Amino acid sequence: MAIGERIRFFRNLKGMTQKFLGVQVGFPEKTADIRLAQYESGTRTPKSDLTEALANTLGVSTMALNVPDIDTDIGFMHTLFALEDIYGLKIDKLDDEICIRLDKNRGASYISLIERFTAWQKEAEKYRNGEISKEEYDHWRYTYPEVEIQRTREALDTICKKNERE
Numbered sequence: 469m470a471i472g473e474r475i476r477f478f479r480n481l482k483g484m485t486q487k488f489l490g491v492q493v494g495f496p497e498k499t500a501d502i503r504l505a506q507y508e509s510g511t512r513t514p515k516s517d518l519t520e521a522l523a524n525t526l527g528v529s530t531m532a533l534n535v536p537d538i539d540t541d542i543g544f545m546h547t548l549f550a551l552e553d554i555y556g557l558k559i560d561k562l563d564d565e566i567c568i569r570l571d572k573n574r575g576a577s578y579i580s581l582i583e584r585f586t587a588w589q590k591e592a593e594k595y596r597n598g599e600i601s602k603e604e605y606d607h608w609r610y611t612y613p614e615v616e617i618q619r620t621r622e623a624l625d626t627i628c629k630k631n632e633r634e
Contacts (some may be wrong), residue, residue: 471519474533476508478526478610493521528610555581587616 479489484509490500490516492572506512514522523530537585551557556571556578561578570581591631594607 470510470537470539471513471533472508472510472536473539474535475504475522475526477512478528478532479504479508481606482526484526489525492525493518529612529614532610532612583623584613588612 475489479486485501486491486504487497487501488597490504491497495503503512507514507518519530523533526533536543536547536550538547548557548559552559556574558569560567560569560573562569570578570585572578574581579581591605591608594600597603600608
């Protein structure tokens with residue numbers, strides 16, 4: 469999915485018009501909707517400072533806007549091939565089902581990814597079990613890793629306050 473499609477997805481998710489979002493990121497009101505339409509259609513590609521402004525206004529991570537082009541099965545497959553090359557992602561079979569797994573022989577990369585995948589799995593399970601809403605799950609996904617960083621800070625603050633009382 470190209471960046472323009474992601475901008476449109478999040479803009480619609482937030483209930484914003486093109487004009488509103490364009491004005492919020494600094495375009496003149498007169499041309500704000502036209503400029504946003506150009507980015508959403510892919511005729512223009514936002515530079516990093518605009519991507520950051522869009523992400524901030526939409527309340528998502530810039531990485532949520534910059535996803536690889538996976539609009540086709542072939543594009544998706546090549547994205548997986550790249551992940552295999554870069555991160556050691558492996559295709560396998562488990563209980564007669566196709567699955568994707570991490571390569572334990574990748575050292576620090578494996579440790580980092582297993583921590584991130586575990587956090588994702590926990591959030592997905594909370595959603596499936598009804599402990600959190602779809603909106604809360606989406607917020608976690610679209611602002612990742614900021615939510616995890618905030619939770620770690622809060623946990624450390626709790627520990628520090630507890631230690632101060634003792």
